[in-house]
Each structure stands twice: as C-alpha cells, then as structure tokens.
Amino acid sequence: MRQYQIAVIVGSLRRESYNRNLATAIVKLAPPEFSFTQVQISDLPPYNQDDDENQAASVRRMKAEIQAADGILIVTPEYNRSIPGILKNVLDHGSRPYGQNVWAGKPAGILGASPGNTGTAMAQQHLRNILSALDVPTQGQPEAYIQVREGLFDESGDIGEASRPFLQKWMNHYAAWVKRHAT
Template sequence: MNQYQIAVIVGSLRRDSMNRKFADALIRLAPAEFSFKQLDIGTLPLYNQDNEANPMEAVRQLKDDIKAAQGVLFVTPEYNRSIPGVLKNAIDHASRPYGQSAWAGKPAGVIGVSPGAIGSALAQQHLRNILAYLNMPTLGQPEAFVQAKEGLYDDAGNIGEASKKFLQGWMGRYVDWVKQHAA
C-alpha cells in the first residue's frame, strides 16, 4: 500500500478557527494510507519579490513541505467574498520565483466552512482560478460549500451524522483524485 502525504493549508490564523476545526475533523475521514500535515502560514512575511533570492526559513519550509507532499488540501474561510490575504500570501511565496513553483502538478482539493448559507463558495471559486494558473489539477466535483451549523460535529469533534455521508463521499473523491494525479 502506498503512503500519501497531504499538505493541508488552512486559510485562517485564528486559534479557534472553524476551518481548522473542520480540517481536523475532515482528515479523520481519510483512509489510513493518507497522512496529513497542516502547514504553518502564519509566520510567513508579506511576499516581497526583493526577498526571493534569500527567502526566510519559514518560506523555505513551506516550499519544502509542499514539494514533499503528494497532494494539497485547502480549507479556507471566505473573507469579503474572496480568499483571506494570509492564504494568498502563502500561495504567492510558494509559487515564486517564476518557474520554481512548489505547487505545479500537485493535485488539490478545495473546501471550507462558513456560518453563511453558501459556505465559502466564492472564496473557493477564486481559489480555483488561482490554482488553475498554478497548474494544480483541482478536484471539481463534488463541490462542498459547508455551512457551520448545529450537528456538523458530534460530541467528540468528528463530522456529525447529518453531514458524514456527504463529506465521506467528498473525501473519497479527493483520495481518488490524489491517487490519479500524484506523480
């Protein structure tokens, strides 16, 4: 059985982030052959092209972790109808310098949770546009616009029964996607 290492990028820095909690619960739905590592994007400096020749350790670590992964899972909130700035900053760092993107070819999954009825739909769409440019094959279906509401989690913090079948199906498709596209 192959082992697949997945880099998880949570687009929120808040300690009690609902998307971090969601990522933790979602990855428990994956098969044992998949392991997940949440990457730290909160210590990255603001992207500045002047620093590309001599990047900070946090930038080098981010790129190394992405390169070592067989896939990437983005779990993002929606800020002002788009992706959070901290997520865009991480994407920019790992895509540079031009021609040396750590993202290229990495199969991606995009999901998120929000208190709003349409989940993080617009953020996910904006992120998909960016990932297309970065040459990341991105799972298109099923889309998952998850609303944070009563019953999303059980008492242990796992995905609750009301959402488990759908999200287990989403994870199954993501796992198949990674296996299909991982080099």
C-alpha cells in the first residue's frame, strides 16, 4: 500500500494556538497510509528577493520538506480578514526564486479555526487565491470554517464527539483529494 507524506503548515506561532491544536488533532482522523509532519516556520527570515541566490538554512530545510511531501495541509487563523504574515512569508519563500516553486502541483487542503462566527472564511479565500497562483490544486469541498467553542476538542485534545462526524468527512475527502492528485 502506498504511503502518503503530508507537510502540515500551521499559520500561527502561538504555542496554544487553536489552529495548532486543530492540526494536531485532525491528523488522527486520517487513514493509516497517511503520515503528517508539522513544518517548522517560525525560524524563517522575512522573504527578501536579494537572498534568492543564498537562501538561509531554515528556508532550504522548509523547501526540502515541502518538496518531499505528497500533499499539503494548511491550518490557519484569520488575522484582520486575511492570512497571517507568517503564512504569506512561508508561501513566498517556497515559491522563489522564480522557476523553483516547491508548492507547484502539491494537492492541498485548508482548515482554520477561530472563536468568531465565520471561522476563518476570509483567510481561507485569500489563501485559495494565493495557492491558485502557485499552481496548488486545492480541495474545494467540503469547506471547513470552524468556530472554536466548547466540545470542539475533548479532554485529551482530540476532536470532540460532536465535531468528529463533520471533520471525519472533511478528512476523508482530503485523503481522496491527495490520492487523486499526488504524483
């Protein structure tokens, strides 16, 4: 049976981030042939085109992890009705220098959680626009704009009972998406 390695990008640096918790919990709903690794992004310098010919070791490491992955899972908060700057930074680093875009062709899924009623709808829409420009086939349905409220996670940090059916359906679609598009 083929194994699928998924690079997980969490668009938050906060230790107790809802989205980091969601990323950690949702991967437990994946089929056994999937393995997930959260990519370290906090040590990336701000993207600067002047550095394209001599990228930092952290940038080269991140790009190698994305290149080796069969798919991408992005779990992000919404900041000021868009994506966090740290997430844009990792996307820019991975797409540069021109012609060396490690994101191209990697099937992606997007999730996000927020205490607000609309979850991370605007951030996810902006992210879809960016991923389209980077040639990333992105799962369209089901969308998951998750409101953080009691019961999302259980006492052990796993997906709570009430949220599990919806998020299991999302993960099943994501796994099928990756299998269909992974090269």
